[in-house]
Amino acid sequence: MNLVVTLQGVGGFFGRMERTHPLLPWLLAIVALLPLPLILSGLFNDYYVYLANRICIFIMLSVGLNIVKGFCGQVTVGHVGLYAIGAVTAAILSTNFGFSFWMTLPAAIFIAGLAGVVVGVPSFRLEGAYLALATLGLGESVRIMISVTPYLGSSTGLGGIPAPSAFGFTFDNFTRYYYLVMPIALVGIYLSFAILRSATGRAFQAIREDTIAAAAAGINVRKYKLLAFVISAMYAGCAGAMFAHMRPGYIHHNNFTIIEMVTLLLMIVLGGIGHVWGGVIGAIIVTIIYDQTKDFYFYQPLLFGSSMVLLVIFMPQGIGGLIDRYIVTQRFIDARREAGDGTS
Amino acid sequence: MKMFSRGLVSTALIAGVLVVHTSAVAGTIRIGATMRMISENGQKYGQMVADEFDLINKNGGINGNTIELSLLNDECKSDKGVANANKFIHEQKVHLIIGSTCSSVSLPIVDVTAQARVPQIIPHSTNAKITQKGSAWVFRVPVSGRYYAGVNAKYTGENIGTKIAYICAADAASQNDCDAMQDQMRRQFNAEPAYVAQVQEKEVDFRTHMLKIKSANVDGIMIAALAETMSRALLQSYEAGIGKSVRRIGSSSASNAPVPKIAGDAVLGVFYTAAYAAADKRPIAQLFNQMVRDKYGIHAPDHDFSQAYDLVRIVEIALHRANLNLSDGSLAADRTAIRDAIASVDGYRGLASGPISFCAAPTPQCRDGNKTPVLIHYTKGGEEFETEVLARVPMPINFGLE
């Protein structure tokens, strides 16, 4: 109870911050997250900094997936395919053409965005399960293409992808790489907020709630569906580039299989589909639990699979929904108490 | 700004999930092994490595120190393998890493161990590139793919013919075997491949390829794939009506027990090169076969068993030689000492058909320990399969590097 009150206090503080300037809380968040590697390696060890990097990449992926899935309500299961496209683009441009990270990142985002158009077009005519089938096929086709094409890495994978560098500073260990991926992930989260609050975000939600009503209200359904797919694909492309350039700079087609897709699904289901923080919460929790249960590798799929099934059945709104309900209820109680105080 | 405060609640929740790990005790040598545990015999290889280290501990350990092995599964996926390696290095502060089964996992781990300066010894991966990266911290117990290809190509060209069809599965070891074989056929006999098919790692239907190969009228078919994929291809080659006169050439995974078990009689006459033959007549090999049969219920151990066993023995020798402090402050020094001790292993004779020798230079010549492939063919299929050794071929040390 105290926690909630404290957090609401903190929330109120940030709320005032935000009224001063909309970007202020985000800058504060970056500052607050800056010493994290020091804390993690001090309290635990460098491995947790590595995990923090992985979490940042997964946050990009799941936040992107949440935009198309949660905000816009389009069922896509081909997200790892886009992630693979981003990673392979970055890998090929940097190893074969010598582009730096600052060139390969936009290129990966751009190419993945183009691929997002391809994934998005079927959504014009297909809904629900049909769309899931189409995107599943596309995602798997991407992986098979990579696995049989020597230029794209084939079975040996693409290695030797250089670490990013800027002004003579190379992001070549976990702590340094953290200062690259953490701000990118925060920008990603911020943009997903910005999108949700904009007219575009409202159009997405209208399409999710009722496509026909949205069309009747004058929303260009096709345009916004496609936009949702392209935005989420760009997130995946960005995550792919971040993954490819991370030490040891090696990608292989079996990093992008259906199992990875299922893990991503679990992340957003656990965090809460359509909840603004859903992807973030899910990425953090799933990555940590996956790591902590590494010793029980025989039962890990059972744990993750059954939690997916049970979550969908018993807690379809995920943790995000739970927190929402708790805080909203608490606010309601507070409001009533205040009102009661006023009358007595 | 309610969203922001909600986010903070969740971060606060997560902080509770992190488990604090106790720091390691001095006097133990920590070894981390990352292997493909959920597959074929992977679990049993891992179990044997763990059992052998247990046995060493029971017999008094290494110079009074005990070995602590931690075994993780990497599912043959490079990102998981790299995560395991990082966990070993930074969290468990291991002195030595064993891994991995799959070449596509070993390849990136080589970079990780080189950067963190931790010795790595490889039990099963054969891809030639692993030792060509120039890392001073990597050692390979198995025979490199470059040697296998030379022997296979020579035997094929001289005894079977030069018109060969290739079926290459998309895993790093098989791909390497396939490419190297084609390259060697070109170099030794000036022969271009008659047909090349790239298939998925776990392909199930090869019949179309087989029919095309049948109409190409070849002398032999090279099937480079992991055990189960290979056995399906062998079976289906007969279904498509390719007769016995066309010889089947296997990649090194042909030695794995599932191949004769699944393929049955289709395995007859298949020849391949490996590091170990269960048909070996030496007493040490007979004892080993018996041990594996009794303990792990496998009719005849394949070379992945023997390589894992040889690896444990080499590690044991090296650890005995290394001058270790095993205090918290001496981690880096101990890691270097273990590396140098492994590099000093010279002329180890174990289950492998030839001596295994390492040396200090970070070159493939020094770090590909085993240089003696064995040429084997199957004389009986099924669960109680039998093999016959055709030849043991000590290879020139520079072979396949030019």
Add this chain to the structure above:
Amino acid sequence: MEALLGFLIFGVTIGVVYGIVALGISLIYTGLDIVHFAHGEIYMFGAFLGLVFAHQYNVPYWLAILCAMIVTGLLGIVIERVFYRRLTRAGGGYTVAGMGMIICGFGMSVVLQNIAFLIWGADAEPFPVNFGMPYQIGEIFLPKSYVATAVAALVLMGGLHVFLKKTKIGLAVRAVAQNKDIAFLMGINVPLMISLIFGVACAIAAAAGVLIGPMQSVQVEMGYLMLMKAFAAAVVGGFGSLPGAILGGLLVGIFENLGAAYISGSHKDIYAFLLLILVLMFRPQGLFGVEAKVKA
């Protein structure tokens, strides 16, 4: 010409198996309004159960198929009753923005695969069945197992047709597929019929698993690729249409084999997906024009 005939034979033999699995997927779609993403694992379970019956209990092959069908059908009914029913009860299974059932299916497939691994291990198991010498037509060998597969597919297809069109329970099943509320008002036990539909679909998948065992051996990971191909088959034939499923399976099998033979063998698995995506984009109702009601 002979080669072409050979490719066609391969395409047909694998195609009927795709078709059988697709039959189950279509049946579930018509009856329960859901797309079952764990059907590949049901198929895998069927194959393993068939193996257990044939090799541990030494049951003849055809009886092993039957036993595996019954046990897998019961397993399917349990899964549907315990898990899926909670989702489908809430209206077509689309709880969270229309994707609850899809995610649940993925989760279930992971769970089933892990359970199978814990029971039978990761090794591929051979499933040798002695059918005797292959038939020989000119230069082409036609293994008897291929013929057996095709015959079994026809029997299953025919049996399902008779069951749906000629029996009273079949009529009830069709009524439930049409409209559950009205079926309920007509005095049909709708929950029982839904269980029955799901069980029959799982039993059919098990038959496919046992049939393919001798051809491809049995392995824990065999389900996923089959699921994708069967989806392609179901979509090509018109989702929800039963004869369409078998025709779609044949088409996918022939298409991918001819593609592998004459375009590029390395991209064999992509052809089915290509067909799936093209059909979904340009003719979502399927190639054969069977008007299937498009549900969410």
